[in-house]
Amino acid sequence: MISLRDVHKRFRGRMAVEGLTLEVPRGEVFGLLGHNGAGKSTTIGMMLGQVWPTSGEVKLCGHDVTAHRARALRKVGAIFEAPAFYDYLSGWRNLQILSHYSAPTSDARISEVIEWVGLRGREHSNVKTYSHGMRARLAIAQALLPEPELLILDEPGSGLDPEGIAEMRQTIIRLHREIGLTILLSSHLLSEVEHLCSRIAVLNRGRKVFDGRIAEARLASDRVLLRTSDFNTAVELLRVRGIISESKEGQYIVLTDGRSIADATRALVECGVAVDGIWREEQTLEDFYLNLVKSKAA
Amino acid sequence: MFFSQLKNELWKLAGKKRTYIGFGVFVAAQVAMLIMFKRSRWESDFERLLGGNGYLASEYISALTVGIIMIIPQLSLLLPLYVTLIGGDLVAKEAEDGTLRMILSRPISRMRLLAVKWLAGAIFTTALVIMLGIIAVAFARVVFPWKGLFVFFDQPGIRTFSLFQADEGLRLYALSQIFVTVNAVTMLSLALMFSCFNMKPATATILALSCLFASTVVEHIPFFERYQNWFITHHLASWIWIFQKPTPWPQIMQSEVILAAIIATAFLVGAIVFQMRDIKS
Numbered sequence: 335m336i337s338l339r340d341v342h343k344r345f346r347g348r349m350a351v352e353g354l355t356l357e358v359p360r361g362e363v364f365g366l367l368g369h370n371g372a373g374k375s376t377t378i379g380m381m382l383g384q385v386w387p388t389s390g391e392v393k394l395c396g397h398d399v400t401a402h403r404a405r406a407l408r409k410v411g412a413i414f415e416a417p418a419f420y421d422y423l424s425g426w427r428n429l430q431i432l433s434h435y436s437a438p439t440s441d442a443r444i445s446e447v448i449e450w451v452g453l454r455g456r457e458h459s460n461v462k463t464y465s466h467g468m469r470a471r472l473a474i475a476q477a478l479l480p481e482p483e484l485l486i487l488d489e490p491g492s493g494l495d496p497e498g499i500a501e502m503r504q505t506i507i508r509l510h511r512e513i514g515l516t517i518l519l520s521s522h523l524l525s526e527v528e529h530l531c532s533r534i535a536v537l538n539r540g541r542k543v544f545d546g547r548i549a550e551a552r553l554a555s556d557r558v559l560l561r562t563s564d565f566n567t568a569v570e571l572l573r574v575r576g577i578i579s580e581s582k583e584g585q586y587i588v589l590t591d592g593r594s595i596a597d598a599t600r601a602l603v604e605c606g607v608a609v610d611g612i613w614r615e616e617q618t619l620e621d622f623y624l625n626l627v628k629s630k631a632a
Numbered sequence: 633m634f635f636s637q638l639k640n641e642l643w644k645l646a647g648k649k650r651t652y653i654g655f656g657v658f659v660a661a662q663v664a665m666l667i668m669f670k671r672s673r674w675e676s677d678f679e680r681l682l683g684g685n686g687y688l689a690s691e692y693i694s695a696l697t698v699g700i701i702m703i704i705p706q707l708s709l710l711l712p713l714y715v716t717l718i719g720g721d722l723v724a725k726e727a728e729d730g731t732l733r734m735i736l737s738r739p740i741s742r743m744r745l746l747a748v749k750w751l752a753g754a755i756f757t758t759a760l761v762i763m764l765g766i767i768a769v770a771f772a773r774v775v776f777p778w779k780g781l782f783v784f785f786d787q788p789g790i791r792t793f794s795l796f797q798a799d800e801g802l803r804l805y806a807l808s809q810i811f812v813t814v815n816a817v818t819m820l821s822l823a824l825m826f827s828c829f830n831m832k833p834a835t836a837t838i839l840a841l842s843c844l845f846a847s848t849v850v851e852h853i854p855f856f857e858r859y860q861n862w863f864i865t866h867h868l869a870s871w872i873w874i875f876q877k878p879t880p881w882p883q884i885m886q887s888e889v890i891l892a893a894i895i896a897t898a899f900l901v902g903a904i905v906f907q908m909r910d911i912k913s
Contacts, residue, residue, distance in 0.1 A: 345910075375913060382737045384911040404739040412737035414913065418730030422647045431640040435738035435745075438633060476734070486737075 335360045335484050335516045336381060341390030343376050343540075350376045352540045354390070358518055358533075360483075363510050365531035365548075366520040367623060372537040374520045378488045381518075382412055395484060408436070411477030415489035417469055421462035425453060425472050428461055429479060436480040443479065451475045451505070467498040474505055478513075485509060487519045491526055499526065506530055528619040538627055551622045557586040558595060561611035568607050575601050586615065634748065637740070641752035645718070651756070654714030658706060658764050662771050665702045670775060682782065687795060694779035696801045699769035704785070704872075706764060707812060712844050715757050715816050719823025720837030722749045723906065728833060733911055742907050750824055750899060757816040765809040781805065783875040794875045804874050811871035811888065818868065818891045819844065821898040828902035830909060844868075867891050 336358035343351040351373040358364045368374045379385030380392050383403040392399045397406035419428045426444065433439035448457045451471040456464070464472065470490065477485055487506070491499045503526060509515045510530075521527050527534060527548075534551060536544040544551065562568045565584060572578040577598050578587045589598065595612055602609050617625075645651050668674070679689035723746070726732040735745065781801025785792040796804060823840035827833065844865060850856055851863040860866040870887035873880050 379910065379912055384733060384736050386908070386910060404741060407737070407739040410737070410739075412734075414730070414733055414737075416730065418734055420644055420647065420731060422649070423643070427643060427647075431643065432734060432738065434633065434636045434640050435735055435740040438636065480738070 365527035368537035411482035417473035692782035695773035698772035716823035825902035
């Protein structure tokens with residue numbers, strides 16, 4: 335659904351995105367993570383044909399965005415951080431205006447989308463009277479108007495209160511389950527990404543430093559929890575055999591490169607040390623992200 | 633689709649309060665000028681000017697004459713201001729507000745978007761000129777009788793002293809508004825061109841106005857009199873030549889072609905810049 339191949343973007347001598355390759359298959363909820371200035375918004379801008387890549391290829395729904403922007407964006411909806419509308423016009427008029435940049439849209443379709451996002455009754459009020467939450471719903475409505483197959487969300491929870499964030503999360507889940515949309519979600523809210531996405535990519539200073547399933551990220555910890563009757567003896571045995579490099583907090587071991595949990599278990603059993611349990615520590619996405627960024631910075 | 637998009641651009645323009653500032657100021661300025669005409673010694677000075685040239689002044693102190701006297705300063709000072717204000721907003725304000733990013737996440741080409749915006753701006757500008765032309769004569773008619781038209785204009789390169797019967801005067805007055813519309817669209821196109829660069833809407837307006845003012849200033853420096861054809865404001869004044877006897881049509885048409893070329897160039901430069909720009913939040 336989304337395909338980026340060796341994409342570079344340079345702004346006045348500063349490399350904003352460097353050699354980015356990304357594949358988002360149909361039906362996936364994909365998270366794009368990174369600190370401010372990591373290149374997330376630039377990447378989304380290139381996907382939508384708002385920012386021209388310096389080199390590389392950006393394809394949406396099988397069409398090259400640079401060469402065939404109109405075809406590539408025909409079935410794409412987008413929501414940005416702090417969605418902007420014509421505040422002096424009604425929600426309905428805003429939807430009419432924005433929808434006509436895609437394709438002729440019937441009043442019935444606008445009405446259907448308003449119903450879906452729960453703005454019924456307020457659609458004819460001026461947008462300047464809308465709360466943050468209502469603006470977010472209007473943003474979803476405008477993105478749904480062209481009956482998209484792909485939805486690109488750039489920091490959709492930004493500026494929302496906890497209730498608004500929860501509502502946005504539920505809406506994204508509904509969009510995926512009920513309409514079957516492929517969703518690309520860029521967010522600072524790691525817990526949101528963890529709840530919603532099946533796969534993530536992490537950008538750091540314009541470069542992709544991780545691309546994989548959330549489950550892989552959780553298991554990417556180097557710490558292994560070891561439950562045994564004599565932890566110190568077990569650690570000594572494993573260290574002598576070169577299976578671990580260190581131990582931590584009286585219950586964790588760190589495997590040396592190339593060694594697996596199976597190697598450690600086998601060694602302990604062979605030496606007669608009873609193993610009650612041994613498994614790789616699952617870390618939160620936040621721990622994973624912070625460790626990753628820290629290690630890249632180092 | 634194009635007409636739906638054009639209609640929506642007009643909705644956007646019509647929904648903004650600042651769109652109406654120009655209309656409001658024109659009405660206020662004309663009311664103020666009419667009061668000045670009645671309260672000042674304008675009529676006696678005017679009678680002396682015409683009488684000194686052997687004409688019967690009472691036949692030309694009319695709604696048409698007062699109307700044209702009122703619109704000349706407004707076309708020189710107020711029209712550029714309000715037209716460039718709208719033109720400067722067309723792209724830059726949307727970029728500043730973030731709505732341009734919303735629009736450009738949709739499958740519309742930048743060229744088409746700019747064409748729709750330019751056309752909406754040109755329609756607004758035409759409405760402004762028509763309104764200005766109609767209310768100038770209509771307001772003057774409330775106070776002055778319907779008689780002949782006297783046009784007196786004296787600037788370097790443009791000297792007009794002409795008298796017309798009411799019917800002929802009205803016909804020429806209406807015709808002149810077509811050329812005033814071309815002037816206004818030229819100013820709008822200049823502001824739109826600057827609006828396509830990465831700058832604030834006010835900066836685009838100020839740059840367009842600066843071009844016009846700089847042209848006016850340099851044009852009036854005696855040394856540059858021989859280069860008048862190079863100045864945009866020289867051609868913007870061509871609408872007044874309609875009232876010369878005989879009408880210098882070749883000169884007028886030359887200016888109109890030059891203005892049309894300026895409009896096309898401004899649009900093209902704006903379109904190239906807009907097409908190449910990265911649109912970011």
